[in-house]
Amino acid sequence: MLPKLVMRQAPSKAMVYLSPVLALVLTLVASIVLFLIMGVSPAAAWHAFFLEPISTIYGLTELVVKATPLVLIGVALALGFRAGVWNIGAEGQLILGGIFGGTTALFFYEKTGFHIIPLILIMGIIGGMLWAAIVAFLKTRFNANEILTSLMLSYVADLLMNLLIHGPLKDPDGFNFPESRLFSDSALLPILYEGTRLHIGAIIALLVVGIGWILLSRTLLGYQIKVIGDAPAAGEHAGFSPTKIIWITLLISGGAAGLAGAIEVSGPIGQIVPVISPGYGFAAIIVAYVGRLHPVGVLFSALILALSYLGGETAQIKLNLPLAVTGVFQGLLLFFLLASDVLIHYRLKFTQQATL
Amino acid sequence: MDILIAAILTIITAATPLLFAALGELITEKSGVLNLGVEGMMIMGAIIGFLTVNQTGSVTLAILASMLAGILTATVFGILVLVFHASQVPTGLALTIFGLGLSALIGQSMIGVAYEGIPKLAIPVISSIPILGDILFNQDILVYLSIFMVFVVYWFVNSSRPGLILRAVGDSHDAAHAMGYSVIKIRFLAILFGGAMAGIGGGYLSLAYSPLWVEGMTAGRGWIALALVVFASWKVGRVFMGAYLFGGITILQLHAQAIGIGIPPQVMSMLPYLATIIVLVLISSDRTKIKLNAPASLGKPFHESR
Numbered sequence: 001m002l003p004k005l006v007m008r009q010a011p012s013k014a015m016v017y018l019s020p021v022l023a024l025v026l027t028l029v030a031s032i033v034l035f036l037i038m039g040v041s042p043a044a045a046w047h048a049f050f051l052e053p054i055s056t057i058y059g060l061t062e063l064v065v066k067a068t069p070l071v072l073i074g075v076a077l078a079l080g081f082r083a084g085v086w087n088i089g090a091e092g093q094l095i096l097g098g099i100f101g102g103t104t105a106l107f108f109y110e111k112t113g114f115h116i117i118p119l120i121l122i123m124g125i126i127g128g129m130l131w132a133a134i135v136a137f138l139k140t141r142f143n144a145n146e147i148l149t150s151l152m153l154s155y156v157a158d159l160l161m162n163l164l165i166h167g168p169l170k171d172p173d174g175f176n177f178p179e180s181r182l183f184s185d186s187a188l189l190p191i192l193y194e195g196t197r198l199h200i201g202a203i204i205a206l207l208v209v210g211i212g213w214i215l216l217s218r219t220l221l222g223y224q225i226k227v228i229g230d231a232p233a234a235g236e237h238a239g240f241s242p243t244k245i246i247w248i249t250l251l252i253s254g255g256a257a258g259l260a261g262a263i264e265v266s267g268p269i270g271q272i273v274p275v276i277s278p279g280y281g282f283a284a285i286i287v288a289y290v291g292r293l294h295p296v297g298v299l300f301s302a303l304i305l306a307l308s309y310l311g312g313e314t315a316q317i318k319l320n321l322p323l324a325v326t327g328v329f330q331g332l333l334l335f336f337l338l339a340s341d342v343l344i345h346y347r348l349k350f351t352q353q354a355t356l
Numbered sequence: 357m358d359i360l361i362a363a364i365l366t367i368i369t370a371a372t373p374l375l376f377a378a379l380g381e382l383i384t385e386k387s388g389v390l391n392l393g394v395e396g397m398m399i400m401g402a403i404i405g406f407l408t409v410n411q412t413g414s415v416t417l418a419i420l421a422s423m424l425a426g427i428l429t430a431t432v433f434g435i436l437v438l439v440f441h442a443s444q445v446p447t448g449l450a451l452t453i454f455g456l457g458l459s460a461l462i463g464q465s466m467i468g469v470a471y472e473g474i475p476k477l478a479i480p481v482i483s484s485i486p487i488l489g490d491i492l493f494n495q496d497i498l499v500y501l502s503i504f505m506v507f508v509v510y511w512f513v514n515s516s517r518p519g520l521i522l523r524a525v526g527d528s529h530d531a532a533h534a535m536g537y538s539v540i541k542i543r544f545l546a547i548l549f550g551g552a553m554a555g556i557g558g559g560y561l562s563l564a565y566s567p568l569w570v571e572g573m574t575a576g577r578g579w580i581a582l583a584l585v586v587f588a589s590w591k592v593g594r595v596f597m598g599a600y601l602f603g604g605i606t607i608l609q610l611h612a613q614a615i616g617i618g619i620p621p622q623v624m625s626m627l628p629y630l631a632t633i634i635v636l637v638l639i640s641s642d643r644t645k646i647k648l649n650a651p652a653s654l655g656k657p658f659h660e661s662r
């Protein structure tokens with residue numbers, strides 16, 4: 001008896017939401033195999049990876065700190081993916097946001113004022129938008145594939161950061177160390193819970209989820225995004241401009257990634273360092289998919305991906321496991337999700353092999 | 357003169373991994389499948405090849421292992437896309453994320469391990485021709501293989517019957533299916549070939565180009581290879597030209613520094629990525645040309661209706 005895939009009459013609504021759960025379960029099962037191969041007890045590794053990090057208040061706040069950039073970028077990427085605009089260079093846009101926001105923070109070094117933090121965040125958004133605007137321009141004007149250009153620009157952004165942090169942004173009293181000055185208190189995001197790193201970025205992320213939700217379900221733009229993504233021909237027939245949608249979705253995702261970058265440097269990091277993100281821009285792609293390209297779903301999936309970072313760090317400290325486990329875990333999750341998604345459009349049919 | 361020869365030699369070594377990966381992806385795309393996981397397949401080839409040469413000391417085994425690593429990684433992609441009907445773009449991205457993670461995990465024990473690099477194979481007599489001998493006939497086995505593969509792939513695509521079927525599948529999977537060809541099987545083979553070539557390309561990086569293991573050492577070459585296929589308008593000869601053009605740009609940074617031009621190294625390192633963007637822009641702005649040359653079914657899913 002071999003299971004056969006049979007196309008459903010209509011896509012299964014239930015499977016749309018069950019698929020991420022199934023994928024998560026499969027990832028957890030696969031991680032047992034992974035841990036066994038690495039010669040650690042799966043029970044101990046599971047504990048260190050998935051439970052220990054969130055067993056304390058501090059751990060939970062750290063989870064939110066890591067989920068914040070993932071939510072910001074994930075919501076925005078989901079909008080673009082819905083429209084069929086593949087911005088996969090959010091990592092580069094995040095870096096530009098870090099450079100712009102961080103430079104603003106350094107500009108106001110040892111100054112005070114309540115205008116400083118809003119300026120840092122706005123400059124971060126502008127930085128990310130500028131980087132994404134290059135992609136949008138090349139796509140709409142020259143038809144250049146946005147997957148490749150946005151990704152190439154991520155490598156360029158990384159090198160640009162490296163150049164600046166070894167040059168003008170370097171701490172003048174830092175013994176030539178490639179790090180900026182520590183930001184003044186007035187340029188650091190306010191802490192929400194004393195004794196932790198939980199900052200107001202978490203509230204901004206929640207706001208973005210709300211805005212994204214309203215935009216997608218209650219506005220003409222959201223409708224246009226969905227139509228252009230699902231049926232480009234119908235969208236054009238209705239007079240929706242694909243060029244406009246490409247520009248808007250790229251500017252939104254670039255701006256959100258830039259905001260995340262500014263939040264990282266003025267929040268948990270507190271200065272500019274050569275590497276300001278452990279790949280949040282790429283992980284946010286997974287976040288968007290696991291979250292079903294829906295802002296609220298993104299909120300949940302961002303917590304899962306944040307746990308993969310946090311768990312990776314804990315497992316490294318407690319069990320001496322390499323940090324790379326995080327990447328494997330994230331890749332597996334996306335694999336299993338994509339495989340599980342087959343059940344949205346198809347169902348399994350167990351048929352007796354016909355005998356001739 | 358010596359500087360010129362050195363420059364040409366480095367162009368060849370920089371072009372070879374791109375050539376392997378792009379030739380493989382060309383075949384995959386000719387079948388109508390867009391595999392964005394080239395970077396992931398390359399990096400798996402790089403680590404497995406390096407690991408193998410370290411454990412066994414055998415260059416042949418290491419190259420085969422690189423190839424096998426690429427094939428296995430491509431298998432995952434093939435199963436997801438062809439059996440599970442997953443969309444090709446996110447699956448390719450997943451392959452890259454997974455490959456980068458898994459290679460970093462496997463490579464933990466290989467960081468800082470030294471290897472002298474695969475030996476040069478001087479072809480007797482003709483390698484002693486001044487200048488040309490050194491450039492053309494004193495290379496390692498993989499450089500020869502990459503050039504050989506250009507001819508093989510060219511012949512396969514343009515002059516062989518299976519190549520014709522491959523193109524038919526890529527241009528119209530429904531028509532090919534109606535003619536009785538197994539679209540799924542042909543696409544799977546094309547994906548596996550792409551994986552094998554990307555794996556060898558990755559292996560070349562860790563075995564010959566800079567014989568050591570560094571996390572993420574492919575540094576975007578898989579993506580550049582993808583861009584090369586577009587740049588080449590899916591034509592084999594142009595893939596070869598493109599790979600060598602990019603090889604030239606990649607090594608500019610090394611030699612500019614050696615000569616002492618005062619440009620920061622980071623800016624020089626940006627060149628290959630910026631060149632990729634420029635090349636994409638130049639080639640893509642002619643929409644009709646892209647439309648004429650790209651496999652018509654590229655990226656579209658296929659489901660047997662009967």
